[in-house]
Amino acid sequence: MAKKSYRQAINEALAAEMRRDERVIVMGEDIAGGMGAPGEQDAWGGPMGVTKGLEPEFGRDRVLDTPITESAFIGAAAGAAATGLRPVAELMFVDFMGVCFDQIFNQAAKFRYMFGGKAVTPLVVRTMYGAGLSAASQHSQCLYPVFTHIPGLKVALPSSAYEAKGLLIQSIRDDDPVIFFEHKAMYDDEEDVPDESYTIPFGEANLTREGDDVTIVAFGRMVQFANQVADKLEKDDITCTVVDPRTTSPLDEDTIIEMAEETGRVVVVDEASPRCNMATDVSALITQNAFKALKAPIKMVTPPHVPVPFAADLEKEYIPSPEKIEAAVREVAAA
Amino acid sequence: MQLSRDDLLKAYRDMRVIREFEERVHEEFAAGGIPGFVHLYAGEEASAVGFCMNLTDVDHIASTHRGHGHSLAKGCDVKGMMGEIFGRQNGLCAGKGGSMHIADLELGMMGANGIVGGGPPLICGAALTAKTLKTGGVAIAFVGDGGSNQGTTLESYNLAKVWNLPAIFVVEDNGYAEATASAWSVGGSQVKRAEAFGMPGYQVDGHDFFAVHEVAREVVDRARNGDGPSLVHVNLYRYYGHFEGDATTYRAAGESDKVRAERDCMDIFRRRVTEAALLDKKQLDAIDREVESLIDDSVAEAKAAPVPTAEQLLTDVYVSY
Numbered sequence: 001m002a003k004k005s006y007r008q009a010i011n012e013a014l015a016a017e018m019r020r021d022e023r024v025i026v027m028g029e030d031i032a033g034g035m036g037a038p039g040e041q042d043a044w045g046g047p048m049g050v051t052k053g054l055e056p057e058f059g060r061d062r063v064l065d066t067p068i069t070e071s072a073f074i075g076a077a078a079g080a081a082a083t084g085l086r087p088v089a090e091l092m093f094v095d096f097m098g099v100c101f102d103q104i105f106n107q108a109a110k111f112r113y114m115f116g117g118k119a120v121t122p123l124v125v126r127t128m129y130g131a132g133l134s135a136a137s138q139h140s141q142c143l144y145p146v147f148t149h150i151p152g153l154k155v156a157l158p159s160s161a162y163e164a165k166g167l168l169i170q171s172i173r174d175d176d177p178v179i180f181f182e183h184k185a186m187y188d189d190e191e192d193v194p195d196e197s198y199t200i201p202f203g204e205a206n207l208t209r210e211g212d213d214v215t216i217v218a219f220g221r222m223v224q225f226a227n228q229v230a231d232k233l234e235k236d237d238i239t240c241t242v243v244d245p246r247t248t249s250p251l252d253e254d255t256i257i258e259m260a261e262e263t264g265r266v267v268v269v270d271e272a273s274p275r276c277n278m279a280t281d282v283s284a285l286i287t288q289n290a291f292k293a294l295k296a297p298i299k300m301v302t303p304p305h306v307p308v309p310f311a312a313d314l315e316k317e318y319i320p321s322p323e324k325i326e327a328a329v330r331e332v333a334a335a
Numbered sequence: 336m337q338l339s340r341d342d343l344l345k346a347y348r349d350m351r352v353i354r355e356f357e358e359r360v361h362e363e364f365a366a367g368g369i370p371g372f373v374h375l376y377a378g379e380e381a382s383a384v385g386f387c388m389n390l391t392d393v394d395h396i397a398s399t400h401r402g403h404g405h406s407l408a409k410g411c412d413v414k415g416m417m418g419e420i421f422g423r424q425n426g427l428c429a430g431k432g433g434s435m436h437i438a439d440l441e442l443g444m445m446g447a448n449g450i451v452g453g454g455p456p457l458i459c460g461a462a463l464t465a466k467t468l469k470t471g472g473v474a475i476a477f478v479g480d481g482g483s484n485q486g487t488t489l490e491s492y493n494l495a496k497v498w499n500l501p502a503i504f505v506v507e508d509n510g511y512a513e514a515t516a517s518a519w520s521v522g523g524s525q526v527k528r529a530e531a532f533g534m535p536g537y538q539v540d541g542h543d544f545f546a547v548h549e550v551a552r553e554v555v556d557r558a559r560n561g562d563g564p565s566l567v568h569v570n571l572y573r574y575y576g577h578f579e580g581d582a583t584t585y586r587a588a589g590e591s592d593k594v595r596a597e598r599d600c601m602d603i604f605r606r607r608v609t610e611a612a613l614l615d616k617k618q619l620d621a622i623d624r625e626v627e628s629l630i631d632d633s634v635a636e637a638k639a640a641p642v643p644t645a646e647q648l649l650t651d652v653y654v655s656y
Binding site for chain 1: 511514
């Protein structure tokens with residue numbers, strides 16, 4: 001198996017699904033680049049080069065550059081999905097949901113329910129999230145809890161290149177609207193990724209580490225940090241189970257509860273702002289269902305309740321780091 | 336109205352400050368000293384300066400992600416700007432905003448903006464404040480050709496018209512929204528869009544400071560006199576990529592060099608004022624030297640300034656909480 005980056009894994013998933021099903025189209029701002037310009041076509045492949053190569057293979061009819069009009073093209077993707085296409089729209093940064101959110105949460109998310117089960121909306125919105133590149137307050141947020149809150153949407157948070165490919169193929173084949181979150185600091189992360197297509201089902205958590213002392217539930221990039229901490233602490237005879245829920249909607253509640261019961265000590269790691277985020281959600285879930293098994297209060301590792309800062313030192317302080325996760329695990333283990 | 340000698344000197348200096356600032360940010364970014372996303376205004380100076388020279392501190396502007404030029408033209412402190420872009424405590428926003436969120440509300444600079452089309456509604460608000468409180472102020476939204484297609488921008492045209500606001504929409508069309516040509520992405524014409532909303536629309540050559548300044552004076556006067564909003568479509572060119580690091584392969588080979596050589600707004604200005612004997616070359620060269628040293632100092636100060644402290648991460652989220 002070849003080592004591939006998170007970027008390449010996503011690109012492969014898109015290309016494979018476009019070959020497999022001609023109803024799959026992709027659209028977004030400079031998703032190819034060079035539209036109407038005198039120079040190179042496919043000049044960008046999106047701002048991070050994730051979709052590069054799709055336009056030469058599939059042409060402009062299936063790889064649609066858009067004007068900078070998120071309301072219009074995200075809404076158009078929802079409309080196209082409800083009428084027979086399977087669009088994958090790129091919302092460049094999830095922060096831009098502010099421009100187009102109505103089309104996602106009042107329109108796409110609710111078609112099926114409002115229309116008495118008659119609508120099928122196989123829409124995927126790929127979007128970039130997360131801090132780490134000094135992209136400041138309007139380009140660094142982790143807004144997946146907001147989408148998780150909306151009934152009718154599914155939310156995927158791939159934590160590695162392998163996960164990204166399988167979860168994206170699943171997202172494209174899924175008949176409901178899926179918001180697919182790509183962490184901007186992970187595009188160069190590499191691991192073994194099969195060449196062939198495969199799917200990872202939604203709502204089935206992955207145990208990336210298994211241990212006896214502490215259960216860490218982590219989301220997206222935080223899974224990588226949790227794995228690092230688990231590997232380090234093993235040398236100090238603290239063994240951890242790391243639960244990667246993979247999707248926040250649907251959420252694999254059974255596995256989370258079971259793993260919480262097994263160790264009785266839980267740390268939840270979430271890069272999203274601390275109020276009403278996945279950490280609070282999972283903590284409530286465990287407290288309701290596994291209270292008697294808990295040997296210590298659940299610890300939540302999150303950023304503080306502030307916007308994401310620009311200055312690199314402040315941003316470093318903001319992000320839930322492996323060091324902060326380690327401290328929380330040690331504290332819970334000792335309690 | 337003939338520009339005075341002092342006006343001409345100020346116009347040249349303001350443009351030179353922006354050019355020098357952006358060229359240095361370009362170098363410093365390449366050297367690795369500046370974090371995050373940076374979008375440079377070099378090549379577009381005549382627009383920011385042509386408009387902002389018609390404004391005072393009672394007036395407001397809102398900018399785009401390409402905001403350094405507008406900020407400097409509105410009077411933002413050069414050293415505070417450079418400090419901000421480096422993410423230092425001496426920055427205008429204490430290092431918390433960075434290039435895309437630079438602002439100085441006391442000067443009526445309502446911020447660069449990370450959201451395309453974020454500024455026009457804000458400027459309707461600033462214009463409403465001016466109208467309600469009778470400050471005599473006007474408000475300008477600078478928008479790119481990309482931003483001109485956002486719903487927020489078109490809704491703002493309508494709102495400004497129906498509320499008869501002292502608002503001005505300046506569409507700076509540098510030919511490309513990111514990597515997409517405005518020739519493709521903009522349906523219809525900017526001027527006709529303005530007319531469709533019932534406001535006057537103008538098109539002006541953004542390489543020509545004098546042309547920009549003249550149109551700007553007319554639309555600012557109209558707004559100040561209570562006669563409502565206007566739109567100006569400015570044709571110009573950005574010398575660098577959409578962001579620093581953009582290889583700009585979507586442009587024609589040599590395109591940027593050709594504009595620099597043939598239509599540079601600074602060169603055109605120099606030629607015009609010296610040929611007409613309004614200013615002499617020595618005065619302009621002296622400004623160049625003074626500005627270069629100011630930018631040198633601003634970079635040195637930024638690099639020497641302390642980074643924000645960990646405590647500052649938690650401050651200024653609310654007034655009280």
